[in-house]
Amino acid sequence: MDNSPEGLLRSHGLSVTAQRLTVLQTITDYPHITADQAAEVARKKIGAISRQSVYDTLNTLVEKGLARRIQPMDSPALFEDRVGDNHHHLVCRSCGIVEDVDCSTGYRPCLQASDDNNFIIDEAEVTYWGLCPKCQPKSTKSQAKQTPTRKAKS
Amino acid sequence: MDNSPEGLLRSHGLSVTAQRLTVLQTITDYPHITADQAAEVARKKIGAISRQSVYDTLNTLVEKGLARRIQPMDSPALFEDRVGDNHHHLVCRSCGIVEDVDCSTGYRPCLQASDDNNFIIDEAEVTYWGLCPKCQPKSTKSQAKQTPTRKAKS
DNA sequence: ATCATTATTTGGACATAGTCCAAAATTGTG
DNA sequence: CACAATTTTGGACTATGTCCAAATAATGAT
Numbered sequence: 001m002d003n004s005p006e007g008l009l010r011s012h013g014l015s016v017t018a019q020r021l022t023v024l025q026t027i028t029d030y031p032h033i034t035a036d037q038a039a040e041v042a043r044k045k046i047g048a049i050s051r052q053s054v055y056d057t058l059n060t061l062v063e064k065g066l067a068r069r070i071q072p073m074d075s076p077a078l079f080e081d082r083v084g085d086n087h088h089h090l091v092c093r094s095c096g097i098v099e100d101v102d103c104s105t106g107y108r109p110c111l112q113a114s115d116d117n118n119f120i121i122d123e124a125e126v127t128y129w130g131l132c133p134k135c136q137p138k139s140t141k142s143q144a145k146q147t148p149t150r151k152a153k154s
Numbered sequence: 155m156d157n158s159p160e161g162l163l164r165s166h167g168l169s170v171t172a173q174r175l176t177v178l179q180t181i182t183d184y185p186h187i188t189a190d191q192a193a194e195v196a197r198k199k200i201g202a203i204s205r206q207s208v209y210d211t212l213n214t215l216v217e218k219g220l221a222r223r224i225q226p227m228d229s230p231a232l233f234e235d236r237v238g239d240n241h242h243h244l245v246c247r248s249c250g251i252v253e254d255v256d257c258s259t260g261y262r263p264c265l266q267a268s269d270d271n272n273f274i275i276d277e278a279e280v281t282y283w284g285l286c287p288k289c290q291p292k293s294t295k296s297q298a299k300q301t302p303t304r305k306a307k308s
Numbered sequence: 309a310t311c312a313t314t315a316t317t318t319g320g321a322c323a324t325a326g327t328c329c330a331a332a333a334t335t336g337t338g
Numbered sequence: 339c340a341c342a343a344t345t346t347t348g349g350a351c352t353a354t355g356t357c358c359a360a361a362t363a364a365t366g367a368t
Contacts, residue, residue, distance in 0.1 A: 015315060015364050036354080050318045055355070057316095073225045076354060090273050099271045117253045119244050121284035130275035169335050169344060189325080204347045209326070211345095230325060 012064040022046050023057040024081070027067055031080040032089075032098040038079065072098065072127060088126040094135035101128065166218040176200050177211040178235070181221055185234040186243075186252040192233065226252065226281060242280040248289035255282065 002008075005024050006016050014020065022042045027033060030041065039054040058079050061067035065084070071077045072091045078098060090099040156162075159178050160170045168174065176196045181187060184195065193208040212233050215221035219238070225231045226245045232252060244253040 017316065017364075019317070034354090052319075052356085053317050069227070071225075071227045073223070073231075077227075090271055090275070092273065093276075099273070101269060101271070115255060116282075116284075117244055117255070118287045119246065119253070119282070119284040120290055121244070121282045122247075123283040125281040125283060127279040127281075128270075128273070128275045129277040129279060130270075130273040133272040136274055171335075171345065173346070206327085206348075207346050 008066060012066065014060065014064065018046055019049050019053045020057050020060075022049065023054055024061065024066070027058075027061075027079045028081045031082065031100075032070075032078045033080075034076045034078060036076070070098070070125075072096075086123065088128065090128045090130065092132035092135055093129055094131055097132050097134075099132075162220060166220065168214065168218065172200055173203050173207045174211050174214075176203065177208055178215065178220070181212075181215075181233045182235045185236065185254075186224075186232045188230045188232060190230070224252070224279075226250075240277065242282065244282045244284065244286075246286035246289055247283055248285055251286050251288075253286075 002011065005021050008024070009016050009020055019042070022045050023038060025045070026038045026041045030037070033041070035055055035058055036051070038058065039049060039051055042049045042054060058067060058069070062069050062079070067079050067081055068083045069077050069079055070089060072089070075091075075096060080100075082100065085102075087103065088101045090101050091097075156165065159175050163170050163174055163178070173196070176199050177192060179199070180192045180195045184191070187195070189209055189212055190205070192212065193203060193205055196203045196208060212221060212223070216223050216233070221233050221235055222237045223231050223233055224243060226243070229245075229250060234254075236254065239256075241257065242255045244255050245251070
């Protein structure tokens with residue numbers, strides 16, 4: 001019933017602290033944020049929070065199923081509060097921006113591997129790689145002037 | 155025409171060195187190996203090789219398309235020499251072992267995301283998560299006795 | 309409201325994976 | 339063979355994250 005952030009924490013057996021509320025709010029405001037970026041944002045909101053506390057909180061939220069961690073190659077872990085729907089991600093090879101994408105085939109796409117090697121599969125994680133609109137070479141214009149926040153491959 | 159490891163390196167504009175040959179051989183022998191493990195193996199073969207050299211070689215091989223790098227969550231980068239077929243991977247959540255799986259739908263599976271957010275998508279990377287045969291709880295027997303080489307989630 | 313208990317937070321040290329850099333060694337070339 | 343270009347080496351450094359014990363804050367019971 002209680003859908004507030006406080007209720008969410010309590011219903012998962014967690015005590016309510018300013019740090020947790022702030023970190024929770026932060027990943028809601030900025031999905032796909034890194035731990036260190038989240039710490040920065042949180043500090044602006046409540047003045048001070050230790051790095052360790054941000055890591056702890058994020059790990060706890062993931063454990064309790066209140067947050068999801070993804071980790072595209074060449075990127076530190078990213079956190080988002082969209083959970084429970086097994087959506088996928090689209091990552092720009094140039095600037096690293098991440099967008100959500102829904103499952104293409106409706107539900108649990110690709111969960112049947114062609115040969116499961118006798119594994120018990122519980123999740124198919126799909127990462128689409130490409131170039132975001134901003135990083136795409138513009139038709140005739142020069143394509144050299146970008147400000148990559150991430151090392152471009154190749 | 156020259157299909158030897160030496161020819162492979164030369165045809166990609168790389169000079170042939172003992173270090174490169176050894177690292178190349180190593181990822182062929184041990185697909186899904188980490189850089190540090192590859193260094194260990196390589197040292198057994200040729201006596202000595204610097205850590206940096208292994209990293210350099212692996213990066214070069216990936217750049218030249220002679221190797222592929224994958225990076226499952228909570229794992230250092232893994233290297234394999236199977237390239238050019240965009241196959242996928244099956245990862246055990248308990249012991250971390252990685253197996254190859256072919257594309258379920260034949261070619262470029264899932265490459266059509268439901269909504270591409272105007273990205274130009276060039277690859278769909280699929281990681282299947284689950285439990286390998288060895289790590290699966292056996293029917294009625296105790297399920298506590300495993301030797302996890304990787305921190306189990308939960 | 310206050311106290312005791314338990315959970316959380318903090319800061320500092322540590323670990324791991326990987327990169328940067330300049331000097332030394334090796335490879336390919338004329 | 340000798341020279342130029344490439345590669346290798348080792349040491350310092352960076353980034354991301356974890357471990358630990360002490361200090362602090364939150365919760366539950368008076």
